[in-house]
Amino acid sequence: MIPSLPGLLQAMSLFAVAILIARPLGGYIRKVMEGERVFLSPVIRPVERGVYKVMRIDETVEQRWTSYAVSVILFSFVCILALYLQQRFQASLPLDQGGVPVGPVAPDLAYNTAVSFDTNTNWQNYAGETTMTYLTQMAGLAVRNFVSAATGIAVALALTRGLVRKMSPTIGNFWVDLTRSTLYILLPISIVAALVLVSQGVIQTFASSITVHTLQGAVQTIPLGPVASQEAIKELGTNGGGFFNANSAHPFENPTGLSDWFEMLLILIIPFGLTFTFGRMAGNARQGWALLAVMVIVLSAGSLVAMASEERSNPSIPAAVAGEVNQSAGNMEGKETRFGADSSGLFATVTTGTSTGAVNSMHDSFLPAGGLVPLFNIELGEITPGGVGAGLYGILVFAIIGVFIAGLMVGRTPEFLGKKIEAYEMKMAMLVVLFLAFSILFFTAVATATAAGKAGPLNGGPHGFSEILYAFSSQTGNNGSAFAGLSGNTLFYNVTGAFAMMLGRYAMIVPILAIAGSMAAKRRVAPSLGTFPTTGPIWVGLLIGVIVIVGALTFFPALALGPIADQLLNNAGRLF
Amino acid sequence: MRSFIRTQLWPAVSILLAFTVITGLVYPAVVTVIAQVVFPSQANGSMIVVDGNTVGSSLIGQAFDAPQYFWGRPSAAGANGYDPTLSGGSNLSSTSQTLITDITQRVDAERAANGDAPVPIELVTASASGLDPDISPAAAEYQVARVAKARGMTEDAVRAVVARHTTQPFLWLIGEPTVHVLELNLDLDGLLK
Numbered sequence: 001m002i003p004s005l006p007g008l009l010q011a012m013s014l015f016a017v018a019i020l021i022a023r024p025l026g027g028y029i030r031k032v033m034e035g036e037r038v039f040l041s042p043v044i045r046p047v048e049r050g051v052y053k054v055m056r057i058d059e060t061v062e063q064r065w066t067s068y069a070v071s072v073i074l075f076s077f078v079c080i081l082a083l084y085l086q087q088r089f090q091a092s093l094p095l096d097q098g099g100v101p102v103g104p105v106a107p108d109l110a111y112n113t114a115v116s117f118d119t120n121t122n123w124q125n126y127a128g129e130t131t132m133t134y135l136t137q138m139a140g141l142a143v144r145n146f147v148s149a150a151t152g153i154a155v156a157l158a159l160t161r162g163l164v165r166k167m168s169p170t171i172g173n174f175w176v177d178l179t180r181s182t183l184y185i186l187l188p189i190s191i192v193a194a195l196v197l198v199s200q201g202v203i204q205t206f207a208s209s210i211t212v213h214t215l216q217g218a219v220q221t222i223p224l225g226p227v228a229s230q231e232a233i234k235e236l237g238t239n240g241g242g243f244f245n246a247n248s249a250h251p252f253e254n255p256t257g258l259s260d261w262f263e264m265l266l267i268l269i270i271p272f273g274l275t276f277t278f279g280r281m282a283g284n285a286r287q288g289w290a291l292l293a294v295m296v297i298v299l300s301a302g303s304l305v306a307m308a309s310e311e312r313s314n315p316s317i318p319a320a321v322a323g324e325v326n327q328s329a330g331n332m333e334g335k336e337t338r339f340g341a342d343s344s345g346l347f348a349t350v351t352t353g354t355s356t357g358a359v360n361s362m363h364d365s366f367l368p369a370g371g372l373v374p375l376f377n378i379e380l381g382e383i384t385p386g387g388v389g390a391g392l393y394g395i396l397v398f399a400i401i402g403v404f405i406a407g408l409m410v411g412r413t414p415e416f417l418g419k420k421i422e423a424y425e426m427k428m429a430m431l432v433v434l435f436l437a438f439s440i441l442f443f444t445a446v447a448t449a450t451a452a453g454k455a456g457p458l459n460g461g462p463h464g465f466s467e468i469l470y471a472f473s474s475q476t477g478n479n480g481s482a483f484a485g486l487s488g489n490t491l492f493y494n495v496t497g498a499f500a501m502m503l504g505r506y507a508m509i510v511p512i513l514a515i516a517g518s519m520a521a522k523r524r525v526a527p528s529l530g531t532f533p534t535t536g537p538i539w540v541g542l543l544i545g546v547i548v549i550v551g552a553l554t555f556f557p558a559l560a561l562g563p564i565a566d567q568l569l570n571n572a573g574r575l576f
Numbered sequence: 577m578r579s580f581i582r583t584q585l586w587p588a589v590s591i592l593l594a595f596t597v598i599t600g601l602v603y604p605a606v607v608t609v610i611a612q613v614v615f616p617s618q619a620n621g622s623m624i625v626v627d628g629n630t631v632g633s634s635l636i637g638q639a640f641d642a643p644q645y646f647w648g649r650p651s652a653a654g655a656n657g658y659d660p661t662l663s664g665g666s667n668l669s670s671t672s673q674t675l676i677t678d679i680t681q682r683v684d685a686e687r688a689a690n691g692d693a694p695v696p697i698e699l700v701t702a703s704a705s706g707l708d709p710d711i712s713p714a715a716a717e718y719q720v721a722r723v724a725k726a727r728g729m730t731e732d733a734v735r736a737v738v739a740r741h742t743t744q745p746f747l748w749l750i751g752e753p754t755v756h757v758l759e760l761n762l763d764l765d766g767l768l769k
Contacts, residue, residue, distance in 0.1 A: 009749055051594050055587040067583075075588040082592060129661055139600035146599040147592070175587045182595060187603060194607045195614070201635055204604075204611040204619045209661075212623075212630050214638040215761055216645070222636055222660045224621055228611060229604040246653075246663035249704035251635035252621065257751010313697070314670045321680050324687060326694035329712060333675060333701040334665040337649065337710040340752035344704075361704045362665035365675075463669040485667035566671060575673040 003307035007342030011303050014261060014346070015296060018268040025269055026276025026288070032184040033157045033177065033277070035059075044183050051179050062170035065517025068158055069510050071174035072151060076118050076505070079144060083114040086140045087132075095135035097209060097223060102133055112494035117144035119505035120152060120387060122234075122241030122357055122480035123497060125489040129223040129244050134206060141241060142230045146190075149237030149270075150181035152389025155509055156274055159393045160281050162516030163417050166524050171516045181389075185270070186237060193232035193266055200262070201255030204228040227252055235266035238387040240357030240480040248347070248360040249336055257338050260360055264350045271295070271354055271385035274392040282417055286535035291395055293540045298384035298547065299353045302373045306345035309370035310335075315571050331370070334362030345370060348481075352377035355387030357480025364459070364467065364483040368567035371483065375470050375563060378477040380551040381436060387478065393512050395547075400429045400515070402539075402546045403532055412530040419522045428511040428518075435507035437554045439476040439500050444469050444558065452492035458485030460576030461569065466562035471497065476504035624758070626767045631758075636660055637709040638758055643689065643726040645764070646711070646719050646738075648757040649698055650682060653706025665704045678702075690722050710754035713742055727764065737763050 002008075031038050052059050063071065086093070087105035096102060105113065109125055116123040122145075128137065154177035162171050198204050209223040227243045231253050234241060244250040254260050272292060279288020313327035330341030339347070344361035351358050352374035363374055377384070383394035400414075400421055407414030407421070414421040447453025447468045456471075457464035467483040474481055475497045482488070488497065533539060611619040622634045632638055639658045640647045651657030652666040668675035682700035696715040716738045724731045741760040745751040762768045 006745075006749065013749065047598070051591065054590045054594050056582070056590075057587055071584055071588070074584050075591070078585075078588045079592055127662070127664070129663065138604045139596055142604070143592075143596050143600040147595055175591060178591065182599065187599060191603065191607060195610060198607075198611040198615045198618050201618045201622050203621050204608050205621070206608065207620065210621070210623070210630065212632050214632055215758065215765070216638065216640055216642060218639060218656075218658075220632065220636070220638065220658065220660060222621065222633055226604045226608060228619075229607040232607075233599075244663050246665070246705035246707070249665070250663050251633075251637075251705060251707055251709055255622075255635050256746070258746040261746070261750045316671050316676055317679060318676065321676075321683055324683050324692075324694060325679075325697055325700065326714065327697045328714075329697050331670065332698045333668065333670070334704045335701075336704050336708050337698060337712055337715075338708075338751050338754050343751060359704075362667055364667040364669060365665060367670050458667055459669040459672055461669075461671055463671055483667070484664070485669070566669070570671050574671060575676055576669075576671055 003304060003311055003342060003345070007307045007311070007346070010261070010342060011300070011307070011346050014264055014268070015300070018265055018272050019292070021265070021269045022272035023276050025273035027280060029153070029185060029273055029277045030280045032180050038184065040184060040188060048179055048183055055175055057173070057175050059173065059176045062173050064169055065162070065171050065513045068171055068174050069513045072155065072509055072513070073506060075178070076151070079118045079147065080114045083117060083140050083144060084110050087113060087136055090133045090136045093133065093135050095206070096133045097225065102131055105131060108491050108494040109489055112498045115498040115501050116480065117141050117241060118148055119478050119501045120148035120237070120239060120355060120390065121475060121478040121501045122239045123475050123482070123501065124241055124480070125494060127245035128242060134225055137230060137243060138226050142233060145230070145233040145237045145239040145241065146182050146186050147178065149186060149233070149239065149388040150178050152387055153181040153185065153274070154178050154389065155512060156389035156392040159396055159512055159516040160278050162520040163396070163419065164281050164283070165520045167522070168520040171513070171520050186233060189236055190229070190232040193236060194228040196262060197228045197231055197259055200259035201251070202228040202231055202259065203252050232266065234358060235263045235356065236270065238267055238271065238354045238356040240351065242358065248358045249362070254360055257343065260339055260343055260347065263358070264347060267350055267354050267356050268385065270388045271391040274389065278392060284535065287417070290535050290540050291399070294395065294543050294547070295383070295385035295391070297540070297544060298380070299349065302349040302353060302377055303346050306349045306370050306373040307342050309367050309373070310341040310345040312367060314367060316573050316575060318573070331367050334365030336361065348374045349377065351481055352479055353382065353384045355382045355390055355478050357474065359481050362484060363481060364485045368463070368563045368570050371466065372559065372563040374481060375466070375473060376551065376555070376559065378473045378479045379440065379555045380547055382477050382479060383547065390478065394508070397429045397432050397512065398547050398550070399534065399543060400425055401550070402543045403534060405546060406532040406542060410530060410532065415525065415531055416534060418524040418527065419519050420525060424518055425515050428515045431511045432508050433550060435503060436476055439503040440473050441558060443472040443496050443500050446496065447472070450492070452490065455490070456486045456488065456493060458487070461574070462562055462565040463576070466566060469558055469562050472500050475500040478504050624762065626762065631762070634756065634759060635709055636707050640757065640761065643722060645761045646716060646723060646757050647699070648711060649708050650700065650702045651706040652702040658707060660707055663705050663707055665706065666702045690719055693718060709756060709758060711757055713753050713755055716755040723764070
């Protein structure tokens with residue numbers, strides 16, 4: 001499973017540049033989140049103060065974990081309600097698309113979409129160009145792209161504070177964390193990134209769609225819109241919700257090979273950067289490097305498999321036809337010429353190793369082994385490197401499980417960053433793992449056992465099952481990519497999907513904040529001979545082992561029924 | 577209860593309003609103004625204008641089936657393909673009977689038009705967006721003889737035009753080499769000034 005040299009070089013250049021940017025960015029994030037002065041302070045600090053004034057909060061007052069959790073969830077619910085109403089009444093609001101008339105969004109679809117964008121999932125049961133007005137896209141959906149990502153950073157910082165503080169009753173102030181993440185981190189980078197994307201050809205206009213007469217005399221209606229501003233935060237905030245139905249495969253969202261590489265870079269910099277933030281706050285940069293190493297190793301392995309798989313030709317094409325075809329470009333169904341097999345495989349891995357879910361190619365048409373990579377990435381919990389904030393807090397849960405297992409092996413009380421890991425923390429960590437597995441497997445089982453669920457898949461055979469499994473994995477994991485042949489815009493999938501997305505978000509955040517609160521209150525113990533060091537190659541190997549084994553044990557039976565059976569039948573030339 | 581409203585509910589509602597203004601209105605407006613001034617062509621869709629008429633976007637593919645034109649890739653966007661209001665791929669799996677039937681029919685059609693050379697796979701598989709504006713250099717070379725014959729040009733003359741619309745990957749590394757179908761066909765028609 002070794003891809004071609006250009007593919008390898010592309011992946012290596014991407015990861016190298018992302019790490020180079022992530023290091024200073026991680027330091028910047030630490031400064032911002034601890035309220036220190038940064039070079040943007042003269043411009044942003046007055047706005048920040050204004051926001052606090054509107055909220056009538058005191059930025060110096062911190063919250064206990066329970067109050068922090070209430071704030072996170074309450075804010076999320078307010079956002080869901082507002083976005084639901086905005087979609088229902090969008091036809092009465094200004095800035096419709098012109099040309100393509102759109103009415104109110106149907107209730108179940110509006111509900112699914114509101115939950116989707118407020119949980120940082122961006123699962124889309126709609127086509128943007130024919131369903132949403134410009135105003136809904138930019139003042140509804142794109143706003144959620146900012147605040148759901150900022151919420152992720154806030155929770156990651158709260159957990160980090162919990163781990164590094166000594167005997168502290170509080171873990172920070174959610175409203176302050178949310179404000180600073182948005183104003184100092186997401187917004188400035190998005191402005192620059194949006195303009196880079198426009199330079200490549202991403203559109204940014206409020207003009208109505210345009211009708212042209214093509215060279216061969218057909219009529220073509222081309223929808224336009226303020227795309228670049230949404231595209232930038234869509235990638236940077238690991239959201240993934242496309243302005244258009246084809247997402248980052250659409251030439252207006254992702255026009256060139258360079259824009260594609262740049263979008264992947266945007267996806268990676270904050271998740272990578274937060275490991276440096278963590279290392280600095282822990283007072284030991286090597287703690288952060290260890291997490292980054294785990295992320296990059298797992299991400300690289302997935303990239304190799306996905307790229308190599310898609311460079312192959314489809315074995316189901318009968319020999320008589322295959323002899324008349326030049327298949328050197330690989331499996332090109334559902335792929336764009338400018339990206340080819342390599343960039344498509346790489347993008348699929350990056351978008352699911354994080355919780356982004358943007359796609360530059362149709363995962364549903366990948367060969368089964370290639371499609372297994374994004375699916376398994378999501379089922380590992382999207383922690384390599386994971387979503388903005390969500391990746392760091394997710395991998396820290398596995399780090400806690402990892403030191404616990406190491407502690408069992410040497411017969412000592414497990415410690416992490418000098419804090420004892422006890423029964424309470426382990427229970428919370430296991431809750432996270434179990435809730436995610438339950439949501440994915442339970443809803444998949446329900447869908448395969450009901451007529452409403454079985455009506456969804458486009459493709460037959462094991463691949464139809466893969467489409468359902470992918471849908472609930474993606475929604476529970478708050479990823480948002482799809483095996484898009486599934487007809488998701490039905491009452492059944494809209495409602496079950498929304499439940500899965502909420503479980504995946506809140507059943508993760510609440511136990512994690514509980515861990516943060518419990519750890520913050522503990523005293524720190526000096527490292528002893530029996531302490532398992534959470535730096536260095538042995539720890540990196542152990543943590544990868546824990547992540548992969550937990551993921552594989554939980555999901556192997558389901559994967560065997562889906563992509564693994566699918567690949568075997570594909571090799572044998574079976575058709576459905 | 578009053579404390580809940582003051583410390584939780586009001587901040588939740590007010591910060592959403594504040595960020596709807598800042599990130600939902602001011603941010604896209606600022607980006608639009610800068611984009612329209614600095615990159616007006618790109619920001620408005622990279623439209624191609626011939627004699628005052630907009631004939632299409634250089635980023636959005638068009639359907640071609642006349643022998644004197646280079647043909648793009650099969651498109652799953654709309655019943656006739658290349659409908660930008662219905663962007664998307666086929667989403668057919670690699671084990672789909674429909675996919676294999678489609679590929680087989682397209683191979684036959686390409687060979688009937690272009691002769692017996694092996695058909696590049698990208699000419700018989702649907703793109704992800706349904707709007708792919710490009711084909712690979714191999715897919716262009718495959719069609720050179722047909723286009724040259726239909727236009728009464730030499731093959732080398734057609735190849736020279738193809739070369740003008742071929743783009744190499746950024747730094748020969750990022751992305752794939754592409755041939756721009758619409759611009760190539762406009763150039764062959766002598767419409768590209």
